[in-house]
Amino acid sequence: xxxxxxxxxxxxxxxxxxxxxxxxxxxxxxxxxxxxxxxxxxxxxxxxxxxxxxxxxxxxxxxxxxxxxxxxxxxxxxxxxxxxxxxxxxxxxxxxxxxxxxxxxxxxxxxxxxxxxxxxxxxxxxxxxxxxxxxxxxxxxxxxxxxxxxxxxxxxxxxxxxxxxxxxxxxxxxxxxxxxxxxxxxxxxxxxxxxxxxxxxxxxxxxxxxxxxxxxxxxxxxxxxxxxxxxxxxxxxxxxxxxxxxxxxxxxxxxxxxxxxxxxxxxxxxxxxxx
Amino acid sequence: xxxxxxxxxxxxxxxxxxxxxxxxxxxxxxxxxxxxxxxxxxxxxxxxxxxxxxxxxxxxxxxxxxxxxxxxxxxxxxxxxxxxxxxxxxxxxxxxxxxxxxxxxxxxxxxxxxxxxxxxxxxxxxxxxxxxxxxxxxxxxxxxxxxxxxxxxxxxxxxxxxxxxxxxxxxxxxxxxxxxxxxxxxxxxxxxxxxxxxxxxxxxxxxxxxxxxxxxxxxxxxxxxxxxxxxxxxxxxxxxxxxxxxxxxxxxxxxxxxxxxxxxxxxxxxxxxxxxxxxxxxxxxxxxxxxxxxxxx
Numbered sequence: 001x002x003x004x005x006x007x008x009x010x011x012x013x014x015x016x017x018x019x020x021x022x023x024x025x026x027x028x029x030x031x032x033x034x035x036x037x038x039x040x041x042x043x044x045x046x047x048x049x050x051x052x053x054x055x056x057x058x059x060x061x062x063x064x065x066x067x068x069x070x071x072x073x074x075x076x077x078x079x080x081x082x083x084x085x086x087x088x089x090x091x092x093x094x095x096x097x098x099x100x101x102x103x104x105x106x107x108x109x110x111x112x113x114x115x116x117x118x119x120x121x122x123x124x125x126x127x128x129x130x131x132x133x134x135x136x137x138x139x140x141x142x143x144x145x146x147x148x149x150x151x152x153x154x155x156x157x158x159x160x161x162x163x164x165x166x167x168x169x170x171x172x173x174x175x176x177x178x179x180x181x182x183x184x185x186x187x188x189x190x191x192x193x194x195x196x197x198x199x200x201x202x203x204x205x206x207x208x209x210x211x212x213x214x215x216x217x218x219x220x221x222x223x224x225x226x227x228x229x230x231x232x233x234x235x236x237x238x239x240x241x242x243x244x245x246x247x248x249x250x251x252x253x254x255x256x257x258x259x260x261x262x263x264x265x266x267x268x269x270x271x272x273x274x275x
Numbered sequence: 276x277x278x279x280x281x282x283x284x285x286x287x288x289x290x291x292x293x294x295x296x297x298x299x300x301x302x303x304x305x306x307x308x309x310x311x312x313x314x315x316x317x318x319x320x321x322x323x324x325x326x327x328x329x330x331x332x333x334x335x336x337x338x339x340x341x342x343x344x345x346x347x348x349x350x351x352x353x354x355x356x357x358x359x360x361x362x363x364x365x366x367x368x369x370x371x372x373x374x375x376x377x378x379x380x381x382x383x384x385x386x387x388x389x390x391x392x393x394x395x396x397x398x399x400x401x402x403x404x405x406x407x408x409x410x411x412x413x414x415x416x417x418x419x420x421x422x423x424x425x426x427x428x429x430x431x432x433x434x435x436x437x438x439x440x441x442x443x444x445x446x447x448x449x450x451x452x453x454x455x456x457x458x459x460x461x462x463x464x465x466x467x468x469x470x471x472x473x474x475x476x477x478x479x480x481x482x483x484x485x486x487x488x489x490x491x492x493x494x495x496x497x498x499x500x501x502x503x504x505x506x507x508x509x510x511x512x513x514x515x516x517x518x519x520x521x522x523x524x525x526x527x528x529x530x531x532x533x534x535x536x537x538x539x540x541x542x543x544x545x546x547x548x549x550x551x552x553x554x555x556x557x558x559x560x561x562x563x564x565x566x567x568x569x570x571x572x
Contacts, residue, residue: 019384022386044413094283116549122529208390210507226394230507240408
């Protein structure tokens with residue numbers, strides 16, 4: 001009995017220490033983002049802040065026009081999530097339910113398209129977008145990410161639609177519903193949980209993207225949150241407290257999405273794990 | 276069966292989009308890799324010269340050597356640590372302490388995964404900064420000044436520092452995947468093994484690992500591909516430096532495209548990276564298909 005209790009506390013202690021180590025960088029960022037530079041200089045990074053000094057955060061917010069960056073990120077990630085879900089549904093309807101000829105070749109193509117390194121696409125995309133006047137525009141990024149994300153969505157959703165109850169489709173056909181109507185009135189509502197998981201993934205993945213937005217958005221007023229924060233690193237105006245303020249501003253939206261979407265995400269991870 | 280007629284039309288928008296954004300650029304990239312081109316004017320055909328140059332380029336070899344280290348940090352270590360953590364959380368913490376503690380701990384390990392890669396770079400760039408970083412300040416305050424280092428600026432430590440950052444970032448993903456996989460393991464199998472006198476370790480190695488093999492494959496392949504593609508953290512933390520101590524293929528290609536205007540050479544790097552990833556994915560799909568067939572048989 002005593003041995004069991006000892007083991008129990010030992011395991012719990014070790015795990016707690018490990019989790020605290022993983023969470024320590026978040027805590028360091030949070031406590032130092034609300035310190036004044038003087039306080040940081042005298043007391044160092046480990047002391048708890050004496051008061052809530054928000055100047056570092058507000059100064060940084062104003063300097064990079066952080067509100068504008070949030071709007072840009074929302075616009076791009078939101079548009080991509082909606083459009084990529086629509087494209088995934090159309091593709092998966094043809095491949096999973098329609099079982100069009102060449103279906104497995106298409107599926108392998110979409111899977112590989114999603115795994116490709118973006119470096120293999122970036123220069124031609126950069127060149128072509130300049131040719132058609134879409135360089136340095138958010139529209140170019142929305143089109144590109146819709147294609148990349150829907151490649152994954154097609155792959156995943158096709159396997160969901162492959163096991164879609166046939167009798168429901170047949171019943172709709174008997175009622176005289178065409179293919180468009182069946183898709184809209186039967187398939188989409190029934191697969192809504194899968195679609196909301198895809199939406200969540202697409203939104204967060206696009207929000208977190210760095211490489212292509214870095215290449216495509218050169219004007220400051222078009223940049224997304226990760227790009228605006230990323231390019232400022234190493235800037236001589238970035239001292240310890242400003243850097244932690246900027247890190248905090250990057251962390252907060254991500255944690256907010258994580259909390260909002262946690263249920264959808266854990267469901268999504270499960271279904272992703274089985275497939 | 277008349278069923279698949281008329282569905283092909285639904286594929287048109289997606290197929291056109293993929294053609295425009297993926298197929299055409301990919302083919303162009305391979306084409307450009309056989310040329311010398313600065314990005315303006317006409318590309319000059321030079322055959323395989325870019326590829327022979329790659330073989331002798333020290334930066335290219337270093338970038339792939341560094342990737343091997345990053346595969347250890349992003350795929351191998353997180354998978355091994357993830358297996359142990361998932362097993363302890365699932366098999367011990369859930370039963371002996373409670374499912375809520377287990378899922379709280381799981382969320383804690385997973386949290387770094389939700390951050391944008393650039394933000395992980397910012398967080399660690401500050402913590403590891405030689406003059407105002409938190410780590411050196413902590414070491415100095417506790418009298419361990421001797422251990423304070425220029426973590427990202429010293430070629431002897433930079434790659435190892437990046438590896439630690441990547442382990443921190445990745446470890447939650449296998450924990451979540453493996454814990455969800457373990458839920459599929461039939462509890463009766465475990466009980467039967469326990470009655471036969473199998474200890475915790477035997478049960479884990481002979482039952483659990485076998486049952487969650489699909490998850491282990493998926494995690495190893497996706498994290499290895501992620502390591503091959505790594506760009507954001509390198510861009511923010513070190514820009515491949517100091518020297519080429521943390522250079523990776525993706526950043527090396529970026530430099531050639533947008534800093535050195537050697538577009539043909541950059542395309543060759545990107546093509547090699549793509550081939551590597553495609554081969555890895557195809558091998559994985561084959562193994563997966565073979566295993567599924569065997570399980571059905």
